Amino acid sequence: MTAFFSILKLLLIVVWSLFCIIIAGLVYLFTFSSRIPIFLAKHLWSKPMLILMGSRIKVSGRENIDSDKNYLIFSNHCSYADIPVLFNSLPLYIRFIGKNELKKIPFLGIYMRISGMIFIDRSKPRKAKASLEDAAKLLHTGKNVVIFPEGTTIEDGKIAPFKRGCHTLATLGEKDILPVRIRGTLSIWPISSNLKMKNGRIQVIIGKAISYEEIKDMKATEFLKKMQNRLEEL
Numbered sequence: 001m002t003a004f005f006s007i008l009k010l011l012l013i014v015v016w017s018l019f020c021i022i023i024a025g026l027v028y029l030f031t032f033s034s035r036i037p038i039f040l041a042k043h044l045w046s047k048p049m050l051i052l053m054g055s056r057i058k059v060s061g062r063e064n065i066d067s068d069k070n071y072l073i074f075s076n077h078c079s080y081a082d083i084p085v086l087f088n089s090l091p092l093y094i095r096f097i098g099k100n101e102l103k104k105i106p107f108l109g110i111y112m113r114i115s116g117m118i119f120i121d122r123s124k125p126r127k128a129k130a131s132l133e134d135a136a137k138l139l140h141t142g143k144n145v146v147i148f149p150e151g152t153t154i155e156d157g158k159i160a161p162f163k164r165g166c167h168t169l170a171t172l173g174e175k176d177i178l179p180v181r182i183r184g185t186l187s188i189w190p191i192s193s194n195l196k197m198k199n200g201r202i203q204v205i206i207g208k209a210i211s212y213e214e215i216k217d218m219k220a221t222e223f224l225k226k227m228q229n230r231l232e233e234l
Contacts, residue, residue: 006197012052018046021111023067030115033205037115038093046087053081054199055188059089064178067091070144071178071209072170074227077148078157079185082204086180086201087202092144097135097169099152116143120165122151132165136172145173149227153191157183159232166227167220170212177227179207205234 023044048096050057065071073094075086086094096112100121101164103109116138120131135145147169149162171179184202207230215223 001199003195005217006195009052009054009197010194013049014169016048016052018107020105023054024111025114034082034114034116035093035147038095039112041115042087042093046084048050048083050085050202053084053145053197055081055085055184055202057085057202057204059192059204059206061208062091064206064208065091066209069176070139070142070210072139072147072175072179073144073148073178074149074166074231075146075160075180076154076182076231077150077152078154078182079191081185081189082148082182083183085185085202085204086146090144090206094146095138095143097131097145097147118145120162122165128165129168132169133170133172136174139173139175145169149231150223155186155191157186159228162224164224165181167218167223170215170223174212176209176211178209179227179230179234181205181207181231193221206232207234 020040022041027036027040039144050117071092073080091219095116095118097118098112099121102112103119118131118135121127136147147166149153150160151163182202182204186201188198188200188202190196210230213227217224218226
């Protein structure tokens with residue numbers, strides 16, 4: 001029975017996502033603005049996604065966000081559900097840094113391109129550095145950028161060691177860092193199986209921002225440990 005409902009949820013999620021991607025693509029053809037797909041993801045796509053997944057979300061720490069600033073956002077990552085959760089819970093318009101393989105997925109890859117998302121190829125250091133430079137440019141133009149510092153989804157829900165690219169981006173971006181901890185998405189949509197989806201509660205904790213001045217002179221190892229500890233404390 002669990003598998004049946006999981007398949008039904010997954011089907012509805014795919015149909016809804018495809019519909020929203022098509023709408024975003026059509027609007028983009030008339031506007032050529034990356035802001036429209038981001039707006040639609042936040043206000044049209046994300047909330048129904050959470051409903052379809054059978055999740056209830058509780059957000060704390062919104063008062064830690066200064067609406068006059070833009071941020072480099074560090075978030076843990078353990079489920080496909082994390083993306084709509086972040087779109088829905090953060091009172092910001094956000095862009096993600098995603099792995100290079102995502103650009104090859106039909107429809108999703110197109111959406112990510114037109115919305116200004118950044119693809120990173122960690123197997124090629126030069127290209128990875130160029131992607132981080134592109135993300136830094138977004139930060140300098142006032143955009144909010146989300147990076148999953150663990151570099152991949154973590155199936156046990158714990159915080160894994162951060163990748164060095166986080167330090168590179170923080171240095172290039174010169175923005176305050178906003179730590180965000182997500183809890184509960186792993187059980188709602190396990191990354192290891194699409195057949196074990198279940199209803200549940202999600203908690204999003206937005207920590208106090210770390211100022212760029214506080215970390216700008218840190219060496220990579222010190223910075224990564226500090227940021228990991230900050231996320232673990234949430």
